[in-house]
Amino acid sequence: MVLAGVGDMKKYDSTKIPQGLISSESFIGTMSAASTQVENQAKGDFLSITMVPKPGTNISYGVVAAYAKESTSKNPIINVTTNYDGKTVSYNINVNEVDPNQASRLEMFALCAYADDVGTGDKSTFGTYQTLRTYQEMAKYNGYISSDSEGDTLEQFKNAKSNWVNMSQKVMDLLYKCNDLAQYNKGMSIMNLFSDYPKVV
Structure with a gap:
């Protein structure tokens, strides 16, 4: 999937990457304890949408986030539902248990x-997740993470783990050197968000 803004941001080309900086930090495992596949779908308000493309086709499937019916203000649970490949599946994610590392x-x-939704994201037009995905594309382009460190299947979407903190910091360093303070400040908001998770409840 082509992300808005990625083309423009690729102009930040770090041609001399310090030795040891290139790394593939993603790994395939199973869903973490923060995520659970569920039968029931969300009952709460719509929050966000993203797309997961099916490799080898021109088809992308919508992935929708909403509050799960079990969600509370102290223990927020987000239900994520998709009809990937024509099969509807839902997952509940305990937000407090998500570890961005x-x-x-x-x-x-x-x-x-x-x-x-609660105002702790980067306050960008297209949302914090879109900014993160743009950062991820920049990290791949500049060799900070392997270009094949993840794929675009639903299994990889739910199971491939990445160190989002490390990746975001590398991209922020590049943005700062390129004097793109608007994008850098979005990163600061994201790092502040990351510092709160996982929460000890």
């Missing part, structure tokens, strides 16, 4: 949707 895109999408 080792989280899947499913978990980060839920965390960002919640953060945008």
Whole structure:
């Protein structure tokens, strides 16, 4: 999927990457304890939407975030539902348990949707998750993470873990050197968000 703004941001090309900076930090595992596949779908208000493309086709499937019926202000739970490949599946993500140091895109999408709703996200037009995905594309382009560190299947969306904190910091350093303070400040908001998770309840 082509993300808005990625083309423009690729002009920040770090041609000389310090030795040891290139790393593939994603790994395939199983869903973490923060995520659970559920039968029932969300009952709360719509929060956000993203897309997951099906490899080898021109088809992308919508992924929708909403509050789960079990969600409370102290224990927010986000329900993420998709009809990927014609099969409707739902997952509940316990926001307080999401760890940005080792989280899947499913978990980060839920965390960002919640953060945008309560005002702790980056306050950008297209939402915090969109900013993170743009950062991820920049990180791939500049060699900070492997270009094949993740794929675009639903299994990878929910199971491939990444260190979003490390990746975001590397991109922020590049943005600062390029004097793009608007994008850098979005990163500061995201890092402030990351510092609150996982929460000890």
